Amino acid sequence: MSSLTRSLPLVVALLTLLLFPLFGSSFYVGLVTRIIIIAIFAMSLDLLIGYTGLVSFGHAAFFGIGGYALAIAFQDASVIPLWQALPLSLLAAGLAALVIGWISIRTSGIYFIMITLALSQMFFYYFFESPRYGGDDGIFLFLKPVLMIGSEDILNLDNENNFYYFALSSLVLTYLFLVMILQAPFGKVIKAIKANEHRVRALGYSTNGYKLVSFVLAGTLAGLAGFLEGAHTGYINPAYMSWHESGVAIAIVILGGVGTLYGPIVGAFIIVLLQNFLPELTEHWQLLLGGIVISVVLFLPRGATSLFPRLLSLIRTEKGVPLSQEESTKVDTDG
Amino acid sequence: MELSFYLVQLLNAVQYGFLLFLVASGLTLLFGIMGIINLAHGSFYMLGSYLAYWLTDVTGNLWLGILLGLPIAMMVGYIVERFAISFLYKRDHLYQVLLTFALILIFNELQQILWGTDVHSVPIPSILAGSFQLTENQSYPVYRLFISAACIAVACGMYWVIQKTRLGMIIRAGASNREMVQALGINVNRLFAFVFSMGVALAGFAGMLAAPVDSVYPGMGENVLIISFVVVVIGGTGSIKGAFVGAMLIGLVSTFGKVLLPEMASIMVYALMAVILMWRPQGLFGRAA
Incomplete structure (x- = not known):
């Protein structure tokens, strides 16, 4: 396939997304915003699972920390300046990823899965049990972030369409950023680590260093998604970082197509739409969701995009x- | 008062550790022998608790409930192994995680369809309903001692089967070299189905024993699952001895954590795991990769 025909579906998808708010009702704009946010989250996980070969089962922790950083710092503020709030969320999630990554990167395989799970649960319980940060009830945020120069509003995210385009640009930038680092020497090394870590180490690369950088990058991008989700819903609670969310994120990556950047976007569309519309069919919709996920594992291991x-x-x-x-x-x- | 208070806590810690051991030993065996990471193991614990609740309600007797519940749990294990897990032996851990995660969703819904979302309790059998008076205001329920005793009996039984019988020999061989066991003409499919059913039965049994002291509620398996993962990681995957030591460590840390440092209790367990892994990445009794 030439690069033109290969990028054609992407261009069409992007155009559709760009024009969508002109036609969609505000409910659907909100829904697609959520899909875009989850797509960023899933894409960041795919950097670990699909490219670095690290099956992280605690990725929701960084998603939650991105949201909590926003909510904790600005819950009583009279205005939320975007240029302060966003870097803060990224930094908090990145730091958490540095700590969790530093501990877990020295293990591999099943240990890595279980350790990332357990460490993310540690964060979950911390927020779950801390009365200072709302505990089980979480934190409400009544304002949306605003980008201001002087006293002029440049971009107010209170408007649903503004938020939509802000989320969409975040998705596009995340995509381009990942394409860039995957084509850079760094990307070649992490893909080589996934294929054969011993050999890469034998070539003289410090594989743990590369894995840690990848882990921190993925955590930071998950923090971006968490920031968007917290700002979008105006509500953040411990359930954001529960292991259920980590599991769903893995399902999205695999359902869409692991090791591709567009796969997680497709997966996010499928799963978020299912989560929204299956409950209308039956009260026991998770039964159907579970059945779909099992069918994908058994019959379509390379995902819908394959x-x-x-x-x-x-x-x-x-x-x-x-x-x-x-x-x-x-x-x-x-x- | 001080001393007896700590004695009660110690007994609680050991009892909790034993229950964890039953769940974690199944989990570690499934990984060691079959190379399967089974997230649905907590669901089997929940299944056990609900079976105990339901069958005790129907028969009016916890003993009958356990007696009838164990074969049901094994049967469920066999069905799950045949129709889902058995397709995953040669697949990446990633797919095992995802499939067993989907199984949790399904089990949770089935539990709600069958038994609803209410919290239930199971009465303690009248023979074991009393408690030992330690001092004037400290006592210890007989049933909790019974849990520990039952777990010790199961642990000894497991030790005997695994160390002294031909089946145990095959299981141990399977854990160290699956391909070789297969090459020697052992029917690995049958072995795996058996081991999986036993793992389910162990988790279910733990759930049944725990039902009268903890309440029976939706999602109860998930906390147990994650703590059991911690136990397996601390002990080293595939090691029964490791699962035992890990379970006791976690029992002690979480019980005394709740008493001494209530705000930090649930974090301490994970902190302990992190410290142990920094020192020994393969777990206390795991073989270096």
Whole structure:
């Protein structure tokens, strides 16, 4: 596939998202904003799972910390300056990722999964049990962040459409940032670590250092998503960082297609829409969600986005055009 | 008063540690032998508690409830292994995490469909309803001592099976080299189904024993699951001895933490794990990777 046809779906998707608020009702603008936020969160997790080979089961901790940093610092403020609030959330989430990463990076495989889970639970319980930060009830935030120069509002996120475009630009910037670092030497090294860490270490790279940087970057981006979610809903509680959220994030990454940057966006669309509309079908909708997730694991391990090239190659092979080398290996390595 | 107070706490810590051991030993065996990370293990603990509640209600007797509940738990384990887990043995941990996470969603909904969202309690059997008077105002319930005793009995039984029987030999061999066991002509599929069912039964049994002292409520398995993970990580995956030591450590730290430093109690358990891992990344009794 030429790079043009490959980026065509992305361009179409971006245009659709750009024009969406002109047609969508405010309910749907809000819903798509949430999807965009969850997509950023899932994308940051995919940097770990899909590119660095670190299966983190505690990623929701950074999401929650991004939200809590905003809520704690500005719950009594009369105005929330965006240029203070956003860096604060990123910094808080990044620092937490540095601490958790520093402890967990020295382990691998199943230990890494369990340790990230346990350490993120530590943060969960801290906020759950601390009366100072609202405990179980969480913190309400009655204002939205505002970008101001002098006393002029440049961008007020109180407006639903403004918020939508702010979230969308965050998604695009996150995407471009990840594309950039994955093409840089850093990205080549972390992908090599995923493929064979021993060999990379033997080549003289300090693999733990690279893994830690990747972990901190992913945590910081999850903090960005948490900041957006906290600002968007105006409410942050410990459930944001519960291990359920970490599990759902993994489901999103795999459902969309692990190791691709657009996969998590597709996955976020699917899961958030399911979470919104399945409850209308039945009270016991998690039964259906669980069934869908299990079917994906068993029958579609490379995610929903792997369907497109598969279908495409099916059509083309029927026409007698042989598969390119790259695509045929992609199809073969399933399962 | 001081001394007996600490004695009561110590007994509580040991009893909690034993219950954790039952859950964690199953978890560690599943990982050690089958290479499976099973998030749904907490659901099996919950299943045990609800079975104890339901069957005690129906039969009017906790003993009958446990007797009928254990085969049901094993059957559930067998079905789950055949229809879901068995597809995952050769797959990445990532997919095991996701599939067993989905199983939790399903079990939680099934629990709500079958038994509703109310909190239930299970009466302590009348023979064990009393308590020992330690001092004038300190006493200790007999049933809690019974829990510890029952867990010790199960632990000894497990030790005997694993160390002294042919089946145990195969299980130990499976934990150290799965492929070789298969090459020697052991039916690994049957072994795995058996081990998984036993793991489920152990977790279920712990849930049944705990039902009369803790209440039975939705989502009760999840706290147990995460603490059991901590136990397995501290002890070293695949090591029963490690699961035992880890469970006792966690029992002590969390019980005395609640008494001495109530605000920090739930964090201390995780802090302990972090410290142990900095010192030994593979856990206390784990083999270095």
